[in-house]
Amino acid sequence: MTESNVGVVKSALPVDESIDVEASPERVWRVLADSDLLAAWWDGMSLTAEPDGGFEERWLDERGAERITRGRVQSCVPGQELVLSWADDDWPATTWVEITIRAVGRTTSQLRVRHLGWEKLPDGPSLAAAHRDGWRHHLGNWARAASHAPSTAMGELGC
Numbered sequence: 001m002t003e004s005n006v007g008v009v010k011s012a013l014p015v016d017e018s019i020d021v022e023a024s025p026e027r028v029w030r031v032l033a034d035s036d037l038l039a040a041w042w043d044g045m046s047l048t049a050e051p052d053g054g055f056e057e058r059w060l061d062e063r064g065a066e067r068i069t070r071g072r073v074q075s076c077v078p079g080q081e082l083v084l085s086w087a088d089d090d091w092p093a094t095t096w097v098e099i100t101i102r103a104v105g106r107t108t109s110q111l112r113v114r115h116l117g118w119e120k121l122p123d124g125p126s127l128a129a130a131h132r133d134g135w136r137h138h139l140g141n142w143a144r145a146a147s148h149a150p151s152t153a154m155g156e157l158g159c
Helices: 025-033 035-041 124-148
Strands: 015-021 045-047 054-060 066-077 081-088 095-103 109-116
Touching: 015 124, 025 035, 025 095, 025 109, 025 124, 035 045, 035 124, 109 124
Parallel strands: none
Antiparallel strands: 015 109, 045 054, 054 066, 066 081, 081 095, 095 109
């Protein structure tokens, strides 16, 4: 949203955000799939990026109460795609996160996150809007971490 659009309500469904990263798809994948590298840019998140693996994110809500978001790996192609089920601890339904990574040049990748299924939740539009902001934050951190990850940290992390 540009400054001139402040106050304009943008459709919240689905969340679809992307960012270009000065790193190879393998490096972008590595800073997600390696638990030590992930912990450096996404506080409170743990992920096992393998078939039927899981994730858990611990965070504090606006009142300071601990919340937990959990899900399972539904699909995993190293360096290309990760699909997760995704639900906060008090949600009556599960949403889906599709992460794709693709090369867009010799040294650049596009990182895209689609978060779907908001229509299943009673307050789906407001949750989607909040998650859009959250994904923008995480994508920026992820891009910075990938572009600065040391080459010695690279290697195969498979699904």
